Amino acid sequence: MCELLGMSANVPTDICFSFAGLMRRGGGSGPHRDGWGVAFYEGKGVRCFHDPNPCHDSAIAKLVESYPIKSENVICHIRQANVGGVSLANTHPFTRELWGQYWAFVHNGQLTDFTPKTGQFSAVGDTDSEALFCHLLNTLTTRFSEPPSTTELIEILSQACQPLLDNGVCNIMLSNGDWLYTLCTSKLHWITRRAPFGAAHLSDVEVSIDFTEHTTPADVVTVIATEPLTNNERWHEYERGEWRLWREGEMIIRGSLQHRV
Amino acid sequence: MCELLGMSANVPTDICFSFAGLMRRGGGSGPHRDGWGVAFYEGKGVRCFHDPNPCHDSAIAKLVESYPIKSENVICHIRQANVGGVSLANTHPFTRELWGQYWAFVHNGQLTDFTPKTGQFSAVGDTDSEALFCHLLNTLTTRFSEPPSTTELIEILSQACQPLLDNGVCNIMLSNGDWLYTLCTSKLHWITRRAPFGAAHLSDVEVSIDFTEHTTPADVVTVIATEPLTNNERWHEYERGEWRLWREGEMIIRGSLQHRV
Numbered sequence: 001m002c003e004l005l006g007m008s009a010n011v012p013t014d015i016c017f018s019f020a021g022l023m024r025r026g027g028g029s030g031p032h033r034d035g036w037g038v039a040f041y042e043g044k045g046v047r048c049f050h051d052p053n054p055c056h057d058s059a060i061a062k063l064v065e066s067y068p069i070k071s072e073n074v075i076c077h078i079r080q081a082n083v084g085g086v087s088l089a090n091t092h093p094f095t096r097e098l099w100g101q102y103w104a105f106v107h108n109g110q111l112t113d114f115t116p117k118t119g120q121f122s123a124v125g126d127t128d129s130e131a132l133f134c135h136l137l138n139t140l141t142t143r144f145s146e147p148p149s150t151t152e153l154i155e156i157l158s159q160a161c162q163p164l165l166d167n168g169v170c171n172i173m174l175s176n177g178d179w180l181y182t183l184c185t186s187k188l189h190w191i192t193r194r195a196p197f198g199a200a201h202l203s204d205v206e207v208s209i210d211f212t213e214h215t216t217p218a219d220v221v222t223v224i225a226t227e228p229l230t231n232n233e234r235w236h237e238y239e240r241g242e243w244r245l246w247r248e249g250e251m252i253i254r255g256s257l258q259h260r261v
Numbered sequence: 262m263c264e265l266l267g268m269s270a271n272v273p274t275d276i277c278f279s280f281a282g283l284m285r286r287g288g289g290s291g292p293h294r295d296g297w298g299v300a301f302y303e304g305k306g307v308r309c310f311h312d313p314n315p316c317h318d319s320a321i322a323k324l325v326e327s328y329p330i331k332s333e334n335v336i337c338h339i340r341q342a343n344v345g346g347v348s349l350a351n352t353h354p355f356t357r358e359l360w361g362q363y364w365a366f367v368h369n370g371q372l373t374d375f376t377p378k379t380g381q382f383s384a385v386g387d388t389d390s391e392a393l394f395c396h397l398l399n400t401l402t403t404r405f406s407e408p409p410s411t412t413e414l415i416e417i418l419s420q421a422c423q424p425l426l427d428n429g430v431c432n433i434m435l436s437n438g439d440w441l442y443t444l445c446t447s448k449l450h451w452i453t454r455r456a457p458f459g460a461a462h463l464s465d466v467e468v469s470i471d472f473t474e475h476t477t478p479a480d481v482v483t484v485i486a487t488e489p490l491t492n493n494e495r496w497h498e499y500e501r502g503e504w505r506l507w508r509e510g511e512m513i514i515r516g517s518l519q520h521r522v
Contacts, residue, residue, distance in 0.1 A: 045349025088306025
């Protein structure tokens with residue numbers, strides 16, 4: 001199973017602490033040796049780092065861990081390949097431009113009986129994850145010629161994800177730089193940190209941080225991850241089929257896909 | 262004036278040596294303090310590094326200079342902003358997916374009397390460079406519903422660039438990972454290195470390399486840059502209006518835009 005990490009914050013915030021924990025799982029404390037990647041939004045821009053090599057000994061991962069890139073939306077993925085070989089083209093996050101925004105996508109899972117919708121977006125690599133991303137974007141462009149309201153958009157997006165609940169494992173993080181959409185069909189956890197801030201300790205490596213030294217009382221930062229990254233805080237577990245839309249650190253809409261029985 | 266750097270090679274080759282020279286111009290020996298970026302193709306995949314900070318003291322640039330990423334096509338840009346503020350969204354290279362390939366674009370120049378063609382590709386930032394990139398892609402998708410032959414494609418691309426020759430400065434590098442298209446309307450130089458290889462010395466910093474230690478006799482590597490990067494080799498200057506298409510280090514098609522008088 002791949003590992004996902006996302007962040008939504010109301011002030012540009014670096015993700016070095018969480019990333020330090022996650023990267024140990026990339027071939028270090030975890031089995032995910034098949035590459036990793038991260039997308040940082042800064043305003044309308046996005047910068048991605050992709051590496052098809054294991055992240056626990058990646059020079060690029062060491063840079064990302066030590067160089068504080070301040071962002072309001074981040075998504076990150078470390079890969080345990082199942083569909084599609086280990087290559088740069090198959091390394092998440094995948095990004096596309098739609099309606100003058102960069103959209104970035106990471107996915108954990110395997111899809112069965114899935115026929116992607118064709119349209120203006122095509123996959124470059126051969127993962128089912130990238131095919132799913134293009135399917136979702138093609139669904140949106142077929143339905144909307146102009147950017148709809150966020151509420152409308154998320155409704156159609158969630159409807160398009162509906163069949164995925166019963167066709168395999170499909171945990172998703174998708175951002176357009178404005179919001180962060182997260183869907184859990186098997187495993188995802190979240191934590192929102194806000195004042196009064198305290199200290200946190202990573203589960204995977206002997207690293208602690210005192211957030212009071214790095215924050216102001218108005219800061220709100222939510223971190224979403226496959227497994228909790230710290231062992232002294234209370235993380236919340238997504239329900240199976242639950243989706244949550246985050247903006248500026250706060251959950252603004254949530255819902256649940258329904259099982260077909 | 263921004264600085265451009267491109268590479269086309271028949272074997273995966275790192276660009277550390279040339280990049281070391283170029284980055285000194287990013288606020289060091291040159292006036293280009295407004296960010297930099299580079300796109301490395303590896304197979305069908307592409308990895309980009311973008312930094313809105315000056316590259317001569319960028320931690321990310323130091324990584325790119327010291328970490329040999331092997332690629333067959335590279336394009337790189339250091340920016341001296343004119344249209345569009347300094348931000349990540351305005352930092353080259355710009356990338357889009359078209360026909361299941363990642364296309365990457367860098368541009369040096371300023372455009373006047375330019376109205377970009379609308380279509381499925383929209384700019385995210387506010388540079389004329391990204392607007393031009395989207396214009397070219399929208400021109401291609403309007404003309405072709407399926408990927409055409411390279412010859413046909415380059416003909417339409419060059420026709421679309423024709424008006425740019427008389428409407429400002431427009432030096433371009435565009436790659437889809439298969440080939441590298443280069444257009445010069447004011448300044449661009451190239452050098453092809455092949456056996457017998459020799460030593461080269463950078464113009465901007467005291468760094469030399471002996472290519473015989475890093476190559477095999479079958480290697481062919483072309484480097485294209487705004488200004489020659491070495492001071493002991495013979496670089497060739499593009500003519501004004503000249504375009505060249507490179508693949509695997511060799512020039513496969515060339516042509517010239519005509520001035521309208």
